Amino acid sequence: MPDLTTVKNALRAHRIETPSWAYGNSGTRFKVFPQAGVPRTAQEKIEDAAQVHAFTGVAPSVALHIPWDKVDGYGSLAAYAAELGVRIGTINANVFQDEDYMLGSVANPDPAVRRKAVDHLLECIDIMDQTGSADLKLWFADGTNYPGQDDIRGRQDRLAQSLHEVYARLGPQQRMLLEYKLFEPSFYTTDIPDWGTSLLHCIALGPKAAVVVDTGHHAPGTNIEFIVAILLREGRLGGFDFNSRFYADDDLMVGAADPFQLFRIMYEVVSADALRPEAGVAFMLDQCHNIEPKIPAQIRSVMNVQEATAKALLVDADALAAAQQGGDVLGANAVLMDAFNTDVRPLLANLRTEMGLDADPIAAYHLSGYGKKIVESRVGGVQAGWG
Ligand code: LRH
Ligand code: MN
Numbered sequence: 566m567p568d569l570t571t572v573k574n575a576l577r578a579h580r581i582e583t584p585s586w587a588y589g590n591s592g593t594r595f596k597v598f599p600q601a602g603v604p605r606t607a608q609e610k611i612e613d614a615a616q617v618h619a620f621t622g623v624a625p626s627v628a629l630h631i632p633w634d635k636v637d638g639y640g641s642l643a644a645y646a647a648e649l650g651v652r653i654g655t656i657n658a659n660v661f662q663d664e665d666y667m668l669g670s671v672a673n674p675d676p677a678v679r680r681k682a683v684d685h686l687l688e689c690i691d692i693m694d695q696t697g698s699a700d701l702k703l704w705f706a707d708g709t710n711y712p713g714q715d716d717i718r719g720r721q722d723r724l725a726q727s728l729h730e731v732y733a734r735l736g737p738q739q740r741m742l743l744e745y746k747l748f749e750p751s752f753y754t755t756d757i758p759d760w761g762t763s764l765l766h767c768i769a770l771g772p773k774a775a776v777v778v779d780t781g782h783h784a785p786g787t788n789i790e791f792i793v794a795i796l797l798r799e800g801r802l803g804g805f806d807f808n809s810r811f812y813a814d815d816d817l818m819v820g821a822a823d824p825f826q827l828f829r830i831m832y833e834v835v836s837a838d839a840l841r842p843e844a845g846v847a848f849m850l851d852q853c854h855n856i857e858p859k860i861p862a863q864i865r866s867v868m869n870v871q872e873a874t875a876k877a878l879l880v881d882a883d884a885l886a887a888a889q890q891g892g893d894v895l896g897a898n899a900v901l902m903d904a905f906n907t908d909v910r911p912l913l914a915n916l917r918t919e920m921g922l923d924a925d926p927i928a929a930y931h932l933s934g935y936g937k938k939i940v941e942s943r944v945g946g947v948q949a950g951w952g
Pocket of ligand 1: 657744746779851
């Protein structure tokens with residue numbers, strides 16, 4: 566059995582990044598339900614992210630999305646984040662909302678549109694230089710809706726050429742994280758639809774390019790932990806966009822729809838010794854809290870990742886290896902299920918106490934009155950959202 570001190574040390578060192586856009590209004594094409602107290606500025610989003618770190622102790626960075634978090638001084642924004650005890654993490658580019666990108670951005674048939682898209686990606690690296698961020702995360706809505714609409718291989722050529730120019734601009738300590746998605750908003754082809762296509766582009770680009778696994782971006786029934794194991798084996802798992810879903814890219818709280826899948830994913834990470842921050846896997850949340858209060862939902866999401874990770878760390882690796890080597894199918898499965906069926910909440914509550922935190926982060930957040938304070942103080946202005 567793994568010793569609890571090792572398990573606790575690994576959990577204490579775990580780092581989960583929250584997304585600025587989860588604190589803003591979000592919804593579906595049917596309706597975005599605004600919530601009182603929602604941030605109006607990047608600064609207020611960072612204030613809310615700092616709350617999640619204050620109560621969990623393991624969420625010290627917040628990902629930005631450009632231009633949703635556009636500010637005049639990214640250096641002073643980073644300084645403000647530091648004052649609040651957090652730092653600016655991954656910079657997410659956005660080439661999926663401008664009218665010019667109707668037929669694509671970096672893979673668009675029109676070279677002027679590709680130029681515009683690449684210039685935005687290069688601007689995001691300028692921002693990383695100011696915020697001290699290491700990771701540029703790229704997700705492209707690029708694709709087609711009807712057979713014949715465009716040349717599939719031609720779009721890959723344009724995509725590769727655009728990515729090469731951006732890759733060349735990366736600083737020595739900077740990375741490009743390439744996110745794939747099966748479909749939506751494109752419904753026939755998506756230019757980066759799966760891990761294989763992302764990996765091929767990463768390998769073609771160089772060692773500073775790695776794949777992002779968004780847990781909501783696969784066909785139903787996909788064995789995501791298999792993909793994670795393969796990417797870890799290749800040394801090309803750059804990170805996760807954690808969320809959960811019952812059907813498509815629902816962006817629900819990670820672990821809410823399928824805690825067993827999250828456990829299986831984290832077990833592949835732990836067994837590859839890739840949980841350590843030095844292993845270079847970015848654990849990011851990418852969620853939309855359309856109907857639930859956003860800060861408690863982010864706290865709950867961080868706790869869900871911690872619970873899945875704690876269970877994965879409790880897998881008796883020696884017993885598992887012995888059963889696997891011995892062809893003991895049921896025995897091996899039972900070792901994993903014993904860990905999954907372990908109630909790790911007391912362990913995590915105890916760890917939080919040892920970290921000087923409240924054992925119950927959500928109750929502590931509500932007791933802090935912060936939720937009420939922002940509803941009273943954030944009156945007027947334009948609430949943040951996806952636009
Ligand atoms: C696309 C995506 C991508 C983001 C966006 C907020 O579905 O997962 O990671 O840029 O959501
Ligand atoms: Mn994502």
